[in-house]
Amino acid sequence: MTVLEQTKAPVPRPANRRRPSPLGSKWTPYLFLAPAALFILVFQAVPLAQEIYLSFTRTTLLNPTRSTWVGFDNYVRIFSDETFHKTLLTTFIYVVACVVGAVGSGLVIALLLNSGFRGRGVARALITVPWAAPGIAVALIATWMLNSQYGIVNRFLNAIGLGVPGGSILDSPRYALPAILVTTIWQLFPFTSVVLLSALQAVPQDLTEAAKVDGAGRWWTFRAVTWQVIKPAVGLLALLMTIWSLRRFELIWLMTKGGPVGATETLVIDLYSQAFDSKELGRAAAIGMVGVIISFIVITGSRLVARAAEKGDV
């Protein structure tokens, strides 16, 4: 069924067939944009501008309207702080692991679910449960499951002999971050697998069949055919996952608050802690700005890479 046949658009026939200008009045684009743009301006741009200003001041949460200008002092402070370097590193590890984990597992699962088998509709529906579960519920159940005495994870690990000494996962500097990562990826893989699954369904069957007939190995088929088709989707997912994981807050805050000893402290956690525990809005804003700049670099970088890739292999 072609796209044309799908159209149900009625074709009105006005009395006089004067040819209208192609895009309506000059103001049409702006009318389309205006409500949304106004909206975003008020609720995002204005606060952002305020935050940029705040990052150059010393302001307390208890009196946000009185700010003392300190110039780049906040930025100097955070960059000369060793713990901030650790925070940056932790954030980097977190983001990379999230992206690789979420996209990777999504791909594997999508490949799995792509074959025909009975009940695959149900499987695809069930796979979305983690995505639908609210962050606070996930944090609560994950913390309980990882409870060192009674958590099912520890009981299971002990039963198969892989027990963690003392059972403390969330408060061990070694295992806290992996535990958080596993929980985060658990939340994310439904989204990535669903996207990749539909991307996979766009792979032309005749091409893969032809490759198989020619005796090509599975890996070669994948690289030459499948991968080419799903590359854009993978790229989009990687970008989205990167941006979103730089923002993820609730899960980490509710499970470890950035501990133990800063093992799970990402930029956002540091920001929240600075703003609401230390009540230093200025420093928090500076940390926020660093995060935004990093995101910006990532996004522009990825766009450049994407454009280069497009030119590279057509």
Added chain:
Amino acid sequence: MRGLRIGLTARILAVLVVLGLAVFPLYWMVVTALTSNADLFGEDAQLLPDFSEFGVFVDALAEGKAGGWLLNSLLIAVGTTILSVGLGIPLGYALSRFSFRGKAVMTLVLLFTQMLPEALMVVPLFSLFRRFELLDSLIGLVLVNSAFVLPIVALILKGAIDGIPRELEEAARVDGARPFKVLTRVNVPLIAPSIAATAVIAFFHAWNEYVFAVTFIFTPSKQPASVGIANFIGELGTPIQTIMAVAFMFTLPAVAFYLFAQKYVVAGMTAGAVKG
């Protein structure tokens, strides 16, 4: 022949394992909710729910508050979905079809907004809300949630509209339809899957939102469930069974909404990605 069968069994097994991992925590919520205190701290783990403890769910609902929370969450989520998708469609269309001054900047700005963490925005938004008297109102939450979700909705829809050949719109315009009518009659039906996908994204975002909800709402009866659950985490003790019961009840509507829309989401998410 044999190779295929082993392949199939292995696949089914793998799928079952994956499904198990996906659903297990939810199942565990139910089990924990339905286990007595003595059993929770016993020597061996209780793997099955104890249905004699079903009173937990009844009590949680009977408290009266849980129902109200879920209703508030629903209002906020539906409101956000309608507003963000409603504004996102024209915006996405404009980004796709029109060329105007500042278009490139706008696209960049939209992507940019996705990087802003909520924690960063709470304080400036609080004074903003105060000025517009939006504090302690569900509408306020709808507005701020929509503002955060609108960019991504618009970007996804832009990608979807990009994938629609312009000939269809030309045809409609030749016959005198104005741009807005072109939009509603031609494009919208075609990008229905993407609209459903963005609706789900908007719904989930608003359903789960906590930071703004807890700071901007003062009256207990206006709290959404995301904040309501936090109420159970008390200073003196967290009745884990009740929390798990409420958490489970909080997850269900979101899952239900997704199952309802899922037919379209699968197609919708990639319409933009593959083509755009």
Added chain:
Amino acid sequence: MRQQRVRRGTVTATSIIGIAAILLTGCSGGDDGGSEGGVKNLTFAASTFGDPGRGPLLTQWLDAFNSSQSEVRVTSAAVPYPTFGQTVLTQMGSGQGPDLIRFDMPEFESASDAGLIAPLDDLVDISKYTLLKQPDQFMVHDGVRHGVIFEASNYAMYYNADLIKTPPKTYDEFLNTAKSLTKGDVFGLAFRQTEAEEAGVWQDIFNYVYGFGGAWSDGKTLTINSPKNLEGLQKYKDLFDAKVIPRGADAATFRRMFAEGKVGMELNNGGYVAATRGQNPNLNFSVAPIPFPVRSQGAILAPIVINENSSNKEAAATFIKWALDPANQVKLQEILGASSVATVTERSPEKLKQTPFLTVFDELTESSLPQIVLGFEAKTPDIRKVVVQNVIASLQGKVDLKTALDQAQQQATELVR
């Protein structure tokens, strides 16, 4: 045709903007101390309302006030415990917030330091009441009274009377009892030791520091790494190393374990008597003073304050006056359990028969201190974070205790400069 088109477009745009405007203005929350028909509606934020046991009883106590007169109505504000301080302080800092607030000491100090709390001297005549002096002294800053005690809970040693016939009286007995009880799935002791529970760890280690004669400051300088502190915290670490506690268990978990008889002892405050009973009415437990050399321990002091932003300060004061009335104080104390309230009260013989160890808690009031750093009160959260992080690092074996405390002293001194 063209005119019609332009008009339609304009109409659509105008209506969208119009609707937006109506939405924005027509839906004010309207709860900024508003009054309807003369009745002043006030909000009172207290994490106690979220307690499964005491919450409903406290609400009833509030209702007694509401029905006792018809000018002022107080209802509980919606602030959940996990983000209580952050939420309330954000609201107050930005000119809003509940009318009445029950604070924890660190937030109380920050808020009063920033001028967000209304001075009470002109609103309430304190001289009419017999206040408990020891906790009350912390309610006044530089001669200005910022609050009255809502609840004062002293720390003592809870123990399972079935497992322990005679409670330990010295630290060594304490350690040995803990060791002998730890077998199978039972632990001798429990305390908080994770960063996720930073505030709780701070409260727990306070007892060890002051119980061995140490202090966080001398009022003018920080003394985090003083020898006495090192001694006290070493005792704390010894217990951790002896593996007599359920490591990684958070407070909610190990308190339930205690209620189920899986933990022998814990140092906890009076607020927990009711909660423990609620979790297991059949538990045979009792309370004794903490068996450390110096009789000095922490207390959770919770003042009730009036928000400086409130437009109903007089009405709020009416509530506080009602709360300080002797009969209502007794009622409040019964609800709160083993805690003390602002004024000197007498417990009824029936309550004493039910819970003989109430007197243990009451007798500890004279020697209890709030868990703030004297002389640096408003900076307590920052100092707390530094200290707890370093102590936990030492528990985890990353650094020895002396170095940890030296680091904490250095970092904290930097912070408060």
